[in-house]
Amino acid sequence: MPEFRFYHPIEIRYGDLDPQGHVNNAAYLTYMEQARLKYYERLGLFQGNDFLSMGVILAEATCTYVAPILYGTSIHVGVRTVRLGNKSFRMEYAIEDQGTGATLATGRTVQVAYDYHARQSIPIPQTWRQVLTDFEGAALKG
Numbered sequence: 001m002p003e004f005r006f007y008h009p010i011e012i013r014y015g016d017l018d019p020q021g022h023v024n025n026a027a028y029l030t031y032m033e034q035a036r037l038k039y040y041e042r043l044g045l046f047q048g049n050d051f052l053s054m055g056v057i058l059a060e061a062t063c064t065y066v067a068p069i070l071y072g073t074s075i076h077v078g079v080r081t082v083r084l085g086n087k088s089f090r091m092e093y094a095i096e097d098q099g100t101g102a103t104l105a106t107g108r109t110v111q112v113a114y115d116y117h118a119r120q121s122i123p124i125p126q127t128w129r130q131v132l133t134d135f136e137g138a139a140l141k142g
């Protein structure tokens with residue numbers, strides 16, 4: 001698996017835990033969501049001020065749980081864009097133990113370029129396409 005060019009650290013909160021003492025499965029998707037937003041910010045695709053003008057809507061999300069995450073584990077989430085279509089793009093994630101490098105979960109999402117005012121999908125803006133291609137390089141499929 002190719003390396004991720006972007007990682008975002010996640011602090012595990014007490015409220016993320018389930019009665020068994022490990023991170024609840026729903027929190028994994030929240031971790032990926034937070035890392036995805038930070039990825040957009042890092043690439044200058046979102047400045048954190050107007051969510052409706054961001055122009056992206058989530059169409060699909062999957063998570064494969066590899067090992068439980070316990071409170072106090074230092075984790076980070078790798079994020080990358082792996083495919084650009086006409087109106088959609090696919091991203092992949094790896095939730096990893098920062099200390100050991102072990103993969104604790106993997107995930108995938110599909111985002112659709114979206115005009116919230118018109119309530120319809122749109123082609124991926126050329127500026128997004130260029131930024132994502134420049135950042136991901138040869139690993140990105142078009």
